[in-house]
Amino acid sequence: MKILKLSILELMRRPKKNMLIASSIVIAVALLTSLSIVSNSANLAIMEIIAKTGHTLTVRPAASSSGANAGGKGQEYKLTTSEVVLGSYIPEAAVPEIMKNYDEAIKAGWEKKGGLVSNPGVPGVVLEPATWAPRLFEKAEVNGQEVIVTGIELRKEYFVRFWWNLTSGQWPADTDIKDVNTNISTQYKLDSHGNVVIDKTSYGVDSSGRIIAEEEKKKDKVAPVKPILKGWDDAYLGGAYAKARGLKLGDRLAINKTEFTVRGILEETNSADDYMVFIPLSTAQSLFRKEGLISLVSVRAMCPNCPVGDAMVELNKNVTGITAVSQLDVAGVQFDFFNMLYKFLLAVVVSTIAVGIFSIFNIVTGSLYARIREIGMLKAIGASRSQLFRIFIYEHFILGLAAGIIGYLLGLGMAYILNTLLDIGAVIRISTDFLPRALILGVVCSLVAIIYPAYKLSKLKITETFRTQWES
Amino acid sequence: MDNSNGTAFLELKNVNKTFNLSYGEVTALEHVSLTINKRELVALVGPSGSGKTTLLNIIGSLDRPSKGEVILEGTRIDTLSEEELVHFRREKFSFIFQDAKPLRMLNVLENTLLPFNFFKPKNRNGNIRNEGIEIIKSLGLGHRLYHMPSQLSGGEIQRVAIARALITHPAMILADEPTANLDRDNRLFVIETFRKLSKEKDIAIVLSTHDLEIANRADRIVHLKDGVFLKDEAIACPPCKV
Ligand SMILES: Nc1ncnc2c1ncn2[C@@H]1O[C@H](COP(=O)(O)OP(=O)(O)O)[C@@H](O)[C@H]1O
Ligand SMILES: [Mg+2]
Numbered sequence: 124m125k126i127l128k129l130s131i132l133e134l135m136r137r138p139k140k141n142m143l144i145a146s147s148i149v150i151a152v153a154l155l156t157s158l159s160i161v162s163n164s165a166n167l168a169i170m171e172i173i174a175k176t177g178h179t180l181t182v183r184p185a186a187s188s189s190g191a192n193a194g195g196k197g198q199e200y201k202l203t204t205s206e207v208v209l210g211s212y213i214p215e216a217a218v219p220e221i222m223k224n225y226d227e228a229i230k231a232g233w234e235k236k237g238g239l240v241s242n243p244g245v246p247g248v249v250l251e252p253a254t255w256a257p258r259l260f261e262k263a264e265v266n267g268q269e270v271i272v273t274g275i276e277l278r279k280e281y282f283v284r285f286w287w288n289l290t291s292g293q294w295p296a297d298t299d300i301k302d303v304n305t306n307i308s309t310q311y312k313l314d315s316h317g318n319v320v321i322d323k324t325s326y327g328v329d330s331s332g333r334i335i336a337e338e339e340k341k342k343d344k345v346a347p348v349k350p351i352l353k354g355w356d357d358a359y360l361g362g363a364y365a366k367a368r369g370l371k372l373g374d375r376l377a378i379n380k381t382e383f384t385v386r387g388i389l390e391e392t393n394s395a396d397d398y399m400v401f402i403p404l405s406t407a408q409s410l411f412r413k414e415g416l417i418s419l420v421s422v423r424a425m426c427p428n429c430p431v432g433d434a435m436v437e438l439n440k441n442v443t444g445i446t447a448v449s450q451l452d453v454a455g456v457q458f459d460f461f462n463m464l465y466k467f468l469l470a471v472v473v474s475t476i477a478v479g480i481f482s483i484f485n486i487v488t489g490s491l492y493a494r495i496r497e498i499g500m501l502k503a504i505g506a507s508r509s510q511l512f513r514i515f516i517y518e519h520f521i522l523g524l525a526a527g528i529i530g531y532l533l534g535l536g537m538a539y540i541l542n543t544l545l546d547i548g549a550v551i552r553i554s555t556d557f558l559p560r561a562l563i564l565g566v567v568c569s570l571v572a573i574i575y576p577a578y579k580l581s582k583l584k585i586t587e588t589f590r591t592q593w594e595s
Numbered sequence: 596m597d598n599s600n601g602t603a604f605l606e607l608k609n610v611n612k613t614f615n616l617s618y619g620e621v622t623a624l625e626h627v628s629l630t631i632n633k634r635e636l637v638a639l640v641g642p643s644g645s646g647k648t649t650l651l652n653i654i655g656s657l658d659r660p661s662k663g664e665v666i667l668e669g670t671r672i673d674t675l676s677e678e679e680l681v682h683f684r685r686e687k688f689s690f691i692f693q694d695a696k697p698l699r700m701l702n703v704l705e706n707t708l709l710p711f712n713f714f715k716p717k718n719r720n721g722n723i724r725n726e727g728i729e730i731i732k733s734l735g736l737g738h739r740l741y742h743m744p745s746q747l748s749g750g751e752i753q754r755v756a757i758a759r760a761l762i763t764h765p766a767m768i769l770a771d772e773p774t775a776n777l778d779r780d781n782r783l784f785v786i787e788t789f790r791k792l793s794k795e796k797d798i799a800i801v802l803s804t805h806d807l808e809i810a811n812r813a814d815r816i817v818h819l820k821d822g823v824f825l826k827d828e829a830i831a832c833p834p835c836k837v
Contacts, residue, residue, distance in 0.1 A: 125712040132700040500692065503657060504759065505685035506713045508677070584658070 126510055130517035137490065141522055144486055147479035148526035148568045149533060152561045154472045156534025159557050161541045162465040179283070180422040180431055181448045182221055182438065184211040207260050207271055207395050212416035213445060215257065221442055222255060225422055228437035232430025256283040257417040259407050265378050265400055270364065272378055272400045274407025274417075277359075283423045284396075290362060292372045292387030295354050358383035359401040362391035378402065381410055476568065483572035491515070491576045498580055508581045515577035519569040527565025531558055604766060604799045605631045605654060610663035612649050612822070623649040624660070624822040631767070631801060636793045638810035639803040641819035647803035648771055650819065654801060655688045655769040656680050685714050689760035691802075693772035697744045697755050704740050707731055707758040716763070723762075730758045734788065750781030757788060761796075768792070770802040774809050786812045 134141055259274035277295060281287055358376050365388045370376070376383040383402060391397045408414045424431050431449050438447035498511060506514075534557070612624040623646045631637055631654070639647045652658035653665060656672055665673040672683060697706035707727045716723050731740060734754040744752060753773060760768050768789070774782040786809050789800045793814075802813070810816045811830060818825035 129698075129712055132698075136700045496694075496696065497698065500690075500696070501713075503655075503684065503690040503692075504710045504713070505681065505763075507681045510713050 126513050127517050130514050131521065133514065134518050134521060140486060140490055144483050144569070144572075145522055145526040145529070147483055148523060148565050149530040151472065151476040151479050151568060152527050152530025152565050153533035153537055154475060155469075155564060156531050156557050156561050157537035157541055158465065158468050158472060159560070160534065160538040162468075163556075164538075164542070179449075180225070180424070180435055180438075182213070182420045182422065183208060183418070183446050183448065184213050185444050185446050208418060209260055209262060209271075212259075212413065212418060213420070215415050215417050217442070217445070218255065218257065218417075218420055221420060221438065221445065222422070224438050224441050225434045228434040229424065229430060232433035235430070235433075254279065254282050255420050255422045256280040257404060257420050259404055259411070259413055259416065260418040261407065261411040261413070263379050263400075263411070265376055266368070267377075268368075270400055271395070271398065272402060272407065272411075274404035274411075275401050276404050277357075280401075283421050284392075286392060287396075288390040289359075289387045290390050292359070292385070294387065295357060355403055355406050356381070356383045357386040357403065359387045359389060360385055361397040361399045361401075362389050363397035364400065376400065379410055476564075480568055480572055483568065484576075487519075487572050488576045491573075491580055495580065495583070498583070512577055512581040515573055515581070516570065519573040520566055523566035523569025524562060525565075526569065527562040530565060531561035534561065603630050604633045604635075604668060606664075606666040607654065607660075608664040608666065610653060610660040610665070612646075612653060612658070613661045622822055624653070627663070627822070627824060629654075629817065629824075629827075631799050633766070633799055634793050634797050635799050635815065636789055636813045637799075637801045638813035638816045639801060639819060640805070640807070640810045640816055641803075641825075642805075644821075645819040646822040647819055649822075651769045651771050651801060651803060655690060655767075656683050657690075685710070685763065686717065687766045689763055689765035689768045691753075691756045691760050691768060691770035691773045693775045697752060697759070699744055702741045702743050703731060703736060703747070703755050703758075704728065706744065706755050707762055709759055710763050718764075727758070727762055730761050731755075734758055735784075749776055750778065750784065753777060753781065753785060757785070761792070764796075765798060767799040767801070770800065772803050772805070774802075774804060774806060782806065782809055783812075785809075 256279035257276060258280070261272050261274070262269055263272040264270075265272065281294060358378075360370055364370075365385075370385055370388070372385055372388065374385045376385060378400065389396065389401075402410075404417070408416065422434075424434075435447045435449040438445065501511060501514075502508075607627055607629040610624055610627045610629075612622070614621045614623060627646075627650065629650075639650060641647055649658070653660050653673075656665070656667075656675075659665075659673050663673075664671055667683065667687065672680070675683070697703075698709065701709065704724070704727055707730065708723065711723060719726070728737075728740060731737060731754075734757060736751060736754050736758070739747065739751060744755070747755070753776075756773075760770075770789070774785050777785065786802075789802065790812065792798050793800050802809075804810050814830060816828050816830065818827070
């Protein structure tokens with residue numbers, strides 16, 4: 124305790140020198156703290172987005188972008204994204220194979236990465252099975268005007284496109300969705316006589332790798348739908364479309380002469396969805412005589428950092444007749460960007476610290492050797508080697524601790540400034556998570572610089588210290 | 596050798612000290628034998644470089660002889676380990692240096708009690724702080740108890756060093772040129788204080804000095820030159836010789 128007191132007094136005795144030493148530690152700690160806080164906040168924000176969205180992968184028919192498909196009838200429409208491709212299809216029956224390949228690739232890639240990326244505090248960071256949603260696009264006459272009508276499985280679609288919101292109306296109840304999606308599409312197909320047809324779509328691949336569907340064969344056999352199940356004639360409208368046409372909840376729509384009721388209007392998402400009319404997939408398939416066919420499957424990975432790229436490569440390699448396109452989210456790109464930025468800045472900080480420690484080392488060594496006479500005196504009056512060593516260690520422990528605290532506080536401030544300057548827009552999360560790290564860094568920097576000289580000095584023979592004393 | 600002043604406290608037997616330097620060996624002491632008794636005040640006199648400091652270091656166990664023996668109250672101490680020597684230093688010796696800088700951040704009283712930051716006082720009854728105050732007062736510094744070293748004169752600083760030396764109740768005080776930087780009044784004060792202490796408190800005191808006026812107030816003068824004893828003279832009536 125008394126040695127600690129001597130250390131504290133000793134510290135106060137050289138305020139300027141100690142402030143100089145402390146300032147380089149403060150800077151190092153502040154840099155590292157602010158960097159950690161900003162990048163952590165940014166990462167957390169990004170990770171949350173990714174955790175929510177996952178990376179999505181779009182699986183389309185092979186060569187669908189060429190536009191020369193589907194017996195020459197196919198026409199390619201590009202709205203705001205390249206999502207809408209008309210006239211080429213994947214059989215629904217191919218989905219299990221696609222998903223099997225996808226899940227295996229994700230799992231393999233995930234394991235290759237060494238399991239979970241550790242991001243504590245981010246909800247949903249677990250490897251869950253991916254969810255998928257099919258879509259069938261068709262151009263149709265709605266109330267006399269051509270528009271893209273999209274068949275979707277409501278429940279799946281809503282889950283993949285979790286950002287969908289209704290400005291008015293409501294989603295069908297779970298049971299209804301089940302009726303509409305599962306029952307109609309997988310069990311009930313109605314033929315021209317209103318009889319249930321069990322759909323067993325088979326498909327093959329032609330010489331150019333394109334899936335040959337049997338739509339032509341069915342063309343004449345299947346009559347316009349007369350679905351009997353609840354919700355078959357529900358329609359949901361893209362926000363922009365509803366606005367443009369002045370359509371409201373409960374309005375009736377005629378799609379290719381079949382009547383639908385508007386059950387909901389979607390909030391605009393700045394995508395092709397805004398201009399579409401959505402109806403149940405099974406209804407669409409029957410209505411457009413595309414039984415068992417879909418235009419694409421969207422797959423939403425349920426993990427941040429999912430190796431979606433791996434899955435894409437595997438799918439394109441293993442499943443014929445399809446093209447998988449990874450739509451790495453903006454968030455993912457940002458995430459990589461911040462990781463790079465973080466690594467770069469970290470390297471800068473680490474070299475700053477190295478230089479800092481070196482200069483501290485020099486200052487400390489200088490000041491210690493100036494204290495050499497005093498050390499000799501203390502030894503002569505009975506201080507043991509370890510007591511002397513402790514005086515230095517305590518001094519620098521306190522110095523490092525104080526510098527760590529100040530550096531941490533400064534770092535918090537700098538985090539706000541950095542956040543504004545870099546326009547990261549992440550909410551800076553003040554947590555004490557980095558405080559222990561800041562303190563340890565401060566103390567370690569301070570001690571690293573002192574340990575060697577302190578050890579050498581405390582080992583110095585008394586007569587050597589005296590000699591300096593008596594001869595100077 | 597004159598042992599009449601008391602019983603032998605410390606004995607050097609045929610001590611040699613050489614320093615190995617990069618350019619060769621330096622012999623600082625050669626064949627030095629010396630007995631120091633309790634209550635004795637000994638002055639080491641010799642020109643600069645004659646080995647006074649080296650001798651004081653060896654007596655006080657701050658350094659070891661290259662050859663020969665150092666015997667303290669019958670125990671050979673030059674072969675003890677550094678850890679064992681710490682105890683001897685704490686219990687037997689006190690040192691006063693020429694440039695007796697007290698610690699700048701401690702006041703007079705705290706500097707006096709400084710040794711007890713490192714070990715506990717032994718065999719004391721009574722408050723150690725009060726004893727410190729008494730010692731400081733006895734050295735005429737009663738009005739300076741809580742002053743900082745920067746506020747003191749050279750003579751006062753040397754008295755703080757003496758107070759610090761006394762607080763541990765040493766058997767022997769070793770003082771290397773304690774009067775070198777002092778004016779005459781203060782020099783006389785130091786040597787007279789030493790005289791008194793050696794007699795009243797049974798402390799053996801060895802000091803080195805250039806100053807014959809000071810040396811002549813000791814019980815005994817040991818003359819050194821180039822590491823060798825020239826003569827060892829007893830002063831019959833030390834103060835009378837001045
Ligand atoms: N630590 C040391 N290393 C090398 N030489 C030393 C050391 N201490 C003393 N000497 C040498 O020993 C001799 C005696 O020195 P010293 O005891 O300091 O003499 P004094 O105190 O009488 O001036 C000198 O030649 C000095 O240079
Ligand atoms: Mg000397």
